[in-house]
Amino acid sequence: GESVGLHLPTLSVQEGDNSIINCAYSNSASDYFIWYKQESGKGPQFIIDIRSNMDKRQGQRVTVLLNKTVKHLSLQIAATQPGDSAVYFCAETFGGSYIPTFGRGTSLIVHP
Amino acid sequence: NAGVTQTPKFRILKIGQSMTLQCTQDMNHNYMYWYRQDPGMGLKLIYYSVGAGITDKGEVPNGYNVSRSTTEDFPLRLELAAPSQTSVYFCASSRQGANTGELFFGEGSRLTVL
Numbered sequence: 756g757e758s759v760g761l762h763l764p765t766l767s768v769q770e771g772d773n774s775i776i777n778c779a780y781s782n783s784a785s786d787y788f789i790w791y792k793q794e795s796g797k798g799p800q801f802i803i804d805i806r807s808n809m810d811k812r813q814g815q816r817v818t819v820l821l822n823k824t825v826k827h828l829s830l831q832i833a834a835t836q837p838g839d840s841a842v843y844f845c846a847e848t849f850g851g852s853y854i855p856t857f858g859r860g861t862s863l864i865v866h867p
Numbered sequence: 868n869a870g871v872t873q874t875p876k877f878r879i880l881k882i883g884q885s886m887t888l889q890c891t892q893d894m895n896h897n898y899m900y901w902y903r904q905d906p907g908m909g910l911k912l913i914y915y916s917v918g919a920g921i922t923d924k925g926e927v928p929n930g931y932n933v934s935r936s937t938t939e940d941f942p943l944r945l946e947l948a949a950p951s952q953t954s955v956y957f958c959a960s961s962r963q964g965a966n967t968g969e970l971f972f973g974e975g976s977r978l979t980v981l
Contacts, residue, residue, distance in 0.1 A: 791970075
């Protein structure tokens with residue numbers, strides 16, 4: 756399940772399940788969004804991006820959905836694997852600046 | 868290619884000491900960034916640079932300084948270390964003008980101020 760508190764929101768899933776990580780972004784003028792994955796002790800790594808003129812984009816095992824009406828972004832991971840365990844951040848930019856503002860992050864824990 | 872390289876990986880400072888976190892990238896990226904990451908939080912932008920000789924403040928610049936004399940290097944200076952600067956610092960770079968805003972991050976520098 757998902758929990759929010761003083762610690763990072765956490766999503767626990769079983770290996771093979773599909774995972775959905777949610778992000779509420781803050782700026783209605785944001786026009787470009789990126790999802791990053793951060794493994795323990797490492798820097799964030801790019802997963803997938805989407806522009807505001809799209810509402811869905813697919814990559815390898817990942818799909819990003821954008822709902823501009825409610826300023827909501829989600830990352831769907833198909834057939835989640837233990838190697839997907841990490842913290843996932845959404846980031847937004849606006850005005851073509853490409854200088855991102857990061858969300859707080861969600862910790863994904865995949866149980867074998 | 869090494870990508871983005873940060874040094875040191877770990878450092879302990881006493882209150883009031885100064886130090887410089889080094890960052891270099893070998894991808895010929897024009898944009899470079901410094902973020903800090905506190906436990907359980909996202910990344911906060913400290914400073915960024917859009918090219919050699921040009922720097923600008925981010926969300927949390929107080930207590931830090933930067934310079935960008937070359938395309939490759941973007942050092943972050945802490946002049947009078949305070950416990951509030953205990954954090955993990957990430958340097959990143961990106962190539963503006965490409966059809967992507969992907970940032971490439973270093974491995975991070977963990978700083979403790981006692």
